[in-house]
Amino acid sequence: MITLDARNLTVTAGGRAVLDDVSVTVAQGEMVGLVGPNGAGKSTLVKAILGYHHLRAGQIHCAGRDMMRSAARDRARLIAYVPQAPPEGFPVSVFQTVLMGRTPHMGTRPARRDLAVTEWAIAQLQLDNLAFRSMDALSGGERQRVMLARALAQETPLLVLDEPTSALDIGHQLFALRFLSDLAATGRIGVLVAIHDLSMAARFSTRTVLMQQGRVLAEGAGGAALTPATVRAAYGVDAMVTELNGVPVVLPLAAT
Amino acid sequence: MTRATPAVPPMQSISPDQVELPVGADSLGARYLASRTTRLAIIACAFVLLMGAALSVTVRGIHETGMADLLRVIASHASFGAISASLDAQSELVLLHLRLPRVVMAMIAGAALSVAGVLMQAITRNPLVSPYTIGVSSAAAFGAAVAIMFGVGLTGAGIYFIPLTAFVFALIAATAVFSMSWWRNMGPQAMILTGIALMYLFSAMTAAVQFIATEQQLARVVHWTFGSLNGVRWPAVVICAGVLAVVLPVMQAQAWKLNVLTVAGDDVAHSLGVHVARLRAMAIVLAVVAAASVISFLGVIGFVGLIGPHVARMMIGGDHRYLLPFAAITGAALLLAADTIGRLAFAPVVVPVGIVVAFVGVPLFLHLILSRQRTNYA
Numbered sequence: 001m002i003t004l005d006a007r008n009l010t011v012t013a014g015g016r017a018v019l020d021d022v023s024v025t026v027a028q029g030e031m032v033g034l035v036g037p038n039g040a041g042k043s044t045l046v047k048a049i050l051g052y053h054h055l056r057a058g059q060i061h062c063a064g065r066d067m068m069r070s071a072a073r074d075r076a077r078l079i080a081y082v083p084q085a086p087p088e089g090f091p092v093s094v095f096q097t098v099l100m101g102r103t104p105h106m107g108t109r110p111a112r113r114d115l116a117v118t119e120w121a122i123a124q125l126q127l128d129n130l131a132f133r134s135m136d137a138l139s140g141g142e143r144q145r146v147m148l149a150r151a152l153a154q155e156t157p158l159l160v161l162d163e164p165t166s167a168l169d170i171g172h173q174l175f176a177l178r179f180l181s182d183l184a185a186t187g188r189i190g191v192l193v194a195i196h197d198l199s200m201a202a203r204f205s206t207r208t209v210l211m212q213q214g215r216v217l218a219e220g221a222g223g224a225a226l227t228p229a230t231v232r233a234a235y236g237v238d239a240m241v242t243e244l245n246g247v248p249v250v251l252p253l254a255a256t
Numbered sequence: 257m258t259r260a261t262p263a264v265p266p267m268q269s270i271s272p273d274q275v276e277l278p279v280g281a282d283s284l285g286a287r288y289l290a291s292r293t294t295r296l297a298i299i300a301c302a303f304v305l306l307m308g309a310a311l312s313v314t315v316r317g318i319h320e321t322g323m324a325d326l327l328r329v330i331a332s333h334a335s336f337g338a339i340s341a342s343l344d345a346q347s348e349l350v351l352l353h354l355r356l357p358r359v360v361m362a363m364i365a366g367a368a369l370s371v372a373g374v375l376m377q378a379i380t381r382n383p384l385v386s387p388y389t390i391g392v393s394s395a396a397a398f399g400a401a402v403a404i405m406f407g408v409g410l411t412g413a414g415i416y417f418i419p420l421t422a423f424v425f426a427l428i429a430a431t432a433v434f435s436m437s438w439w440r441n442m443g444p445q446a447m448i449l450t451g452i453a454l455m456y457l458f459s460a461m462t463a464a465v466q467f468i469a470t471e472q473q474l475a476r477v478v479h480w481t482f483g484s485l486n487g488v489r490w491p492a493v494v495i496c497a498g499v500l501a502v503v504l505p506v507m508q509a510q511a512w513k514l515n516v517l518t519v520a521g522d523d524v525a526h527s528l529g530v531h532v533a534r535l536r537a538m539a540i541v542l543a544v545v546a547a548a549s550v551i552s553f554l555g556v557i558g559f560v561g562l563i564g565p566h567v568a569r570m571m572i573g574g575d576h577r578y579l580l581p582f583a584a585i586t587g588a589a590l591l592l593a594a595d596t597i598g599r600l601a602f603a604p605v606v607v608p609v610g611i612v613v614a615f616v617g618v619p620l621f622l623h624l625i626l627s628r629q630r631t632n633y634a
Contacts, residue, residue, distance in 0.1 A: 076529030
């Protein structure tokens with residue numbers, strides 16, 4: 001069982017702690033939803049785990065290795081990353097973009113196995129018909145599926161996503177989150193996903209971590225961390241937390 | 257898209273012994289490999305065409321010679337005199353010391369500037385950037401102006417004094433831009449802006465030098481800024497060829513990482529194990545050295561570093577494994593065409609290549625943009 005273990009992370013920017021003694025773990029088979037208001041430190045935590053930030057304090061271990069001392073390539077074989085939206089760049093095909101997920105496994109050019117894994121990842125995200133389209137001819141939802149396929153092709157035990165559904169319509173949101181939770185349910189991949197929609201977080205996460213002002217405010221199995229009290233404390237919003245047809249719903253009512 | 261949840265097979269279904277690339281011609285991997293073969297064929301054909309064109313323009317000029325003469329001269333020197341050239345002394349002199357160095361230099365210069373352009377565009381992720389955007393050319397022009405103005409009499413380095421001074425100033429500009437961006441931890445966009453600022457500064461300094469120059473000096477400075485292949489000699493060709501022979505293979509080995517950086521951006525490239533800062537530093541240094549070595553000998557030849565990469569990208573796609581060698585070919589072809597036109601169109605007057613290249617390149621560039629198809633990506 002491979003576990004990502006980020007312990008007591010503190011990151012400062014301009015003398016202010018943007019992450020203040022935050023600990024989070026993700027094991028294979030888990031889908032951890034990371035929620036919290038804007039500026040709570042979700043993105044900072046995700047990027048700290050990926051090694052972008054200088055840690056004022058804390059350690060990140062994964063598969064028994066100290067991630068802060070590991071080579072970028074070794075980390076890339078353990079943790080894959082999906083950004084909120086792919087940046088505008090020079091357009092290439094969907095296949096080529098997904099193939100880039102193989103970068104930590106290959107030399108200067110892809111081997112046959114890299115092509116085969118790429119093909120498999122494209123099939124998983126139902127992108128076969130788009131494989132040789134240019135990325136700039138795709139819709140936002142399709143592009144995000146390509147990002148997921150690339151992360152899948154990376155064949156890592158852990159997947160970290162920074163608000164991957166924020167720019168998507170509800171159909172693509174459901175598709176992406178259902179896909180991620182099924183992936184975790186195979187028991188071979190652990191998912192840490194920063195997410196804005198509290199209902200979606202409660203519905204798809206095996207565990208939810210609620211952050212506020214650089215700290216963990218509440219944590220619990222499923223959506224248990226999301227109660228009217230914690231939502232009010234984090235967002236300053238009165239909310240109703242309920243279930244409709246067995247689906248968890250967090251309904252914001254009024255700002256306090 | 258369908259709302260159905262895709263089946264997620266267990267990851268163990270992918271294991272090295274189980275995964276075989278499907279042999280069917282319509283499998284995605286097979287199509288990808290086929291596109292690779294096509295691209296390699298395009299590169300090979302373009303190279304052969306370029307070499308053929310180079311040979312055929314070498315024999316053209318005021319002193320016309322035959323193709324057989326040219327081949328004999330090349331064979332004679334390639335075999336260190338074992339095969340006798342056996343043609344009249346003037347033809348041999350013209351071919352060996354005027355035409356051949358000029359034609360070879362045109363191709364090497366075009367290739368180097370175009371490759372430098374590909375690198376600069378890749379690391380800034382900005383298709384509008386060329387080697388000149390970070391101030392290399394105006395700094396080199398200032399260096400040349402200073403050398404022309406004040407260097408008379410202290411030409412310790414002989415004919416290399418002007419190129420050497422130009423090269424040093426080009427490196428000073430690039431180092432200034434790069435160290436500022438390093439010091440303030442700036443992104444590529446801020447780096448471009450710093451380069452543009454330096455470009456104006458060096459242009460103003462060149463203008464100031466011109467202001468106090470004599471007529472004769474002024475003419476030489478102005479002529480230098482046109483960029484010309486007149487009077488190119490073999491040592492300059494060898495130096496520029498040597499630089500290109502280092503830069504191109506070294507960056508070719510990084511081509512996949514350049515793909516990741518251009519397509520995925522810094523954050524994702526980092527998460528894929530690419531050492532972004534190291535890659536960027538390496539590409540900048542090599543791009544600057546390649547561009548500066550050419551500019552220092554030939555003067556300012558703009559546009560090739562911008563248009564060469566674009567022409568190549570439109571024809572062969574954005575994969576740097578093919579783009580780097582192909583951009584070298586398009587850059588070489590462009591500069592060779594421009595110099596040949598400049599040499600023959602108004603013979604015996606030779607129009608500087610730096611002027612002709614824009615007249616040749618702009619219509620070609622516009623044609624490609626307007627007729628561009630979106631299908632050429634793989």
